[in-house]
Amino acid sequence: MLPKQTVAEEIAAPPSDKAPARGVSVRRVLKAYEQIAEQLRELIMGGALAPGERLPNEATLARQFGVSRATVRESLRVLSAQNLIRTAKGSGGGSYVTLPTIDHLSKFIRSNFDLLTASKDVSLEDFLEVRMLLEVPAARLAAIRRDESALERLAATIPDEPLKLTTQDQFVFNESFHTIVLEACGNKLLYVSAQPVFSVLQRALSRSNLSNAFHRGINDHHRKITAAIAAGDPDRAGDQMRTHLEELQPEYDKVWKRTLRTGRLG
Amino acid sequence: MLPKQTVAEEIAAPPSDKAPARGVSVRRVLKAYEQIAEQLRELIMGGALAPGERLPNEATLARQFGVSRATVRESLRVLSAQNLIRTAKGSGGGSYVTLPTIDHLSKFIRSNFDLLTASKDVSLEDFLEVRMLLEVPAARLAAIRRDESALERLAATIPDEPLKLTTQDQFVFNESFHTIVLEACGNKLLYVSAQPVFSVLQRALSRSNLSNAFHRGINDHHRKITAAIAAGDPDRAGDQMRTHLEELQPEYDKVWKRTLRTGRLG
DNA sequence: CGAAGGGTATATGTCAGGCATTTGTCCGTC
DNA sequence: GACGGACAAATGCCTGACATATACCCTTCG
Numbered sequence: 130m131l132p133k134q135t136v137a138e139e140i141a142a143p144p145s146d147k148a149p150a151r152g153v154s155v156r157r158v159l160k161a162y163e164q165i166a167e168q169l170r171e172l173i174m175g176g177a178l179a180p181g182e183r184l185p186n187e188a189t190l191a192r193q194f195g196v197s198r199a200t201v202r203e204s205l206r207v208l209s210a211q212n213l214i215r216t217a218k219g220s221g222g223g224s225y226v227t228l229p230t231i232d233h234l235s236k237f238i239r240s241n242f243d244l245l246t247a248s249k250d251v252s253l254e255d256f257l258e259v260r261m262l263l264e265v266p267a268a269r270l271a272a273i274r275r276d277e278s279a280l281e282r283l284a285a286t287i288p289d290e291p292l293k294l295t296t297q298d299q300f301v302f303n304e305s306f307h308t309i310v311l312e313a314c315g316n317k318l319l320y321v322s323a324q325p326v327f328s329v330l331q332r333a334l335s336r337s338n339l340s341n342a343f344h345r346g347i348n349d350h351h352r353k354i355t356a357a358i359a360a361g362d363p364d365r366a367g368d369q370m371r372t373h374l375e376e377l378q379p380e381y382d383k384v385w386k387r388t389l390r391t392g393r394l395g
Numbered sequence: 396m397l398p399k400q401t402v403a404e405e406i407a408a409p410p411s412d413k414a415p416a417r418g419v420s421v422r423r424v425l426k427a428y429e430q431i432a433e434q435l436r437e438l439i440m441g442g443a444l445a446p447g448e449r450l451p452n453e454a455t456l457a458r459q460f461g462v463s464r465a466t467v468r469e470s471l472r473v474l475s476a477q478n479l480i481r482t483a484k485g486s487g488g489g490s491y492v493t494l495p496t497i498d499h500l501s502k503f504i505r506s507n508f509d510l511l512t513a514s515k516d517v518s519l520e521d522f523l524e525v526r527m528l529l530e531v532p533a534a535r536l537a538a539i540r541r542d543e544s545a546l547e548r549l550a551a552t553i554p555d556e557p558l559k560l561t562t563q564d565q566f567v568f569n570e571s572f573h574t575i576v577l578e579a580c581g582n583k584l585l586y587v588s589a590q591p592v593f594s595v596l597q598r599a600l601s602r603s604n605l606s607n608a609f610h611r612g613i614n615d616h617h618r619k620i621t622a623a624i625a626a627g628d629p630d631r632a633g634d635q636m637r638t639h640l641e642e643l644q645p646e647y648d649k650v651w652k653r654t655l656r657t658g659r660l661g
Numbered sequence: 662c663g664a665a666g667g668g669t670a671t672a673t674g675t676c677a678g679g680c681a682t683t684t685g686t687c688c689g690t691c
Numbered sequence: 692g693a694c695g696g697a698c699a700a701a702t703g704c705c706t707g708a709c710a711t712a713t714a715c716c717c718t719t720c721g
Binding site: 174199202203207242244245250256266316322 | 442468474524588
């Protein structure tokens with residue numbers, strides 16, 4: 130007989146989707162709401178249901194799929210958790226197909242990266258490494274593709290009187306600066322890849338008490354990077370960003386372990 | 396009076412979460428299942444509910460939150476769609492906290508990137524740019540951190556007799572090669588960032604008919620990259636990867652628009 | 662003594678039906 | 692023409708019940 134395995138154990142090591150026990154290929158029995166969600170999902174991904182389009186109402190879907198309304202609703206919750214549909218009450222309400230926005234995606238990735246920090250799979254060094262890989266080129270690209278509005282917004286993230294700000298406010302400025310650099314690089318895919326990485330690191334730092342000198346130093350860096358971008362000098366912008374990140378590293382080292390110990394959300 | 400706005404219009408441009416209509420800060424009314432999902436989610440993210448831990452059964456949750464079982468279930472579907480819990484039937488069943496795996500995350504990101512290609516926000520150039528940014532350093536790192544097993548698996552992805560393979564099989568080899576390079580770089584965060592980008596591009600190509608000469612060329616590149624990694628020469632590995640990607644670019648150009656026209660899943 | 666087999670408790674999965682609430686629309690009134 | 696109320700169309704949520712899968716225990720038989 131097959132070795133006994135309780136549900137709890139199976140959940141710890143779930144069976145792979147495509148690896149059958151033996152040669153024959155079989156699929157796990159899918160619950161009704163999974164099948165419905167899957168079908169609707171494919172209709173959306175395949176373009177059969179265009180963004181903005183309205184799905185049939187729940188009662189109709191229930192009839193079409195031959196299930197109860199409760200089951201349909203559970204499927205719809207799955208889809209809406211993935212930002213594929215939105216649902217509204219009332220007349221003219223119903224479920225509408227939506228494309229996930231960059232920000233949805235960014236938020237989702239970030240919260241998952243957050244969880245990765247808790248696992249042993251990914252280390253602080255990994256985060257810093259990827260951040261360096263993405264933000265240095267982003268600064269370079271920003272210098273090449275800069276426009277007036279980006280430059281203005283960048284300048285606005287560097288406070289004139291840093292000493293008058295609380296640490297929390299400092300971090301708001303800080304976060305804005307890096308976000309705007311990523312926006313200014315003109316590549317939304319790069320933005321959405323780098324933003325969550327930065328964001329996780331940032332939040333780790335934001336829970337520590339940092340000296341005024343530290344914040345002054347950061348603002349200095351930011352000013353230099355901004356200047357290089359404004360000058361349209363990609364090499365200098367990249368170098369400045371690299372230096373900036375390298376000098377931050379020791380601070381992250383100090384804070385990281387404490388973050389893990391205190392728990393993820395604190 | 397405020398301008399009229401129907402549900403459908405509101406869905407096209409949903410109100411920002413944090414931007415209040417006027418000075419006072421108010422929150423949108425949350426549906427019951429949203430509140431419950433949010434609470435449970437925070438318990439998980441905050442570590443109050445550890446991975447592997449079992450949630451109370453649905454009836455108990457319903458009592459605790461003061462709602463019906465159906466409402467609790469809709470919340471649980473949301474969480475399980477985000478891979479935060481898994482649910483099993485039967486005695487010893489219930490909902491167990493799980494951390495999303497790297498592969499879950501990768502898959503999810505990929506399917507969202509897929510949708511991005513359909514929007515006008517992200518272009519082919521953006522994809523190629525990010526891919527270059529990530530895979531070139533990945534090849535460099537792989538050369539530095541390589542180990543025996545990775546080298547073996549890399550070699551196995553380069554067929555000796557490419558002409559005997561179907562196009563589809565070629566792509567399986569192809570995909571394996573790049574995936575293994577990303578794994579061999581030793582940074583799981585880099586892996587999970589780069590894999591979806593690569594994957595989207597790859598699938599676009601895989602629907603076109605490519606010449607045998609093309610496949611031979613790719614295998615050649617792969618061989619050179621593998622050799623550089625095996626030799627532990629990061630500079631050469633990076634250069635070879637860059638060349639490889641640059642030479643692929645024209646092919647993507649040819650295929651991309653057709654992919655968009657035929658629809659995403661076609 | 663050990664293995665096989667059945668019973669049972671415990672959960673989730675699904676259904677049916679109904680009432681509450683929200684919201685767009687239509688229509689009548691002033 | 693503006694205002695206001697009735698109405699229709701959806702989702703939101705509830706109650707109660709039955710179906711089904713599964714772990715665990717207990718009995719029985721080789």
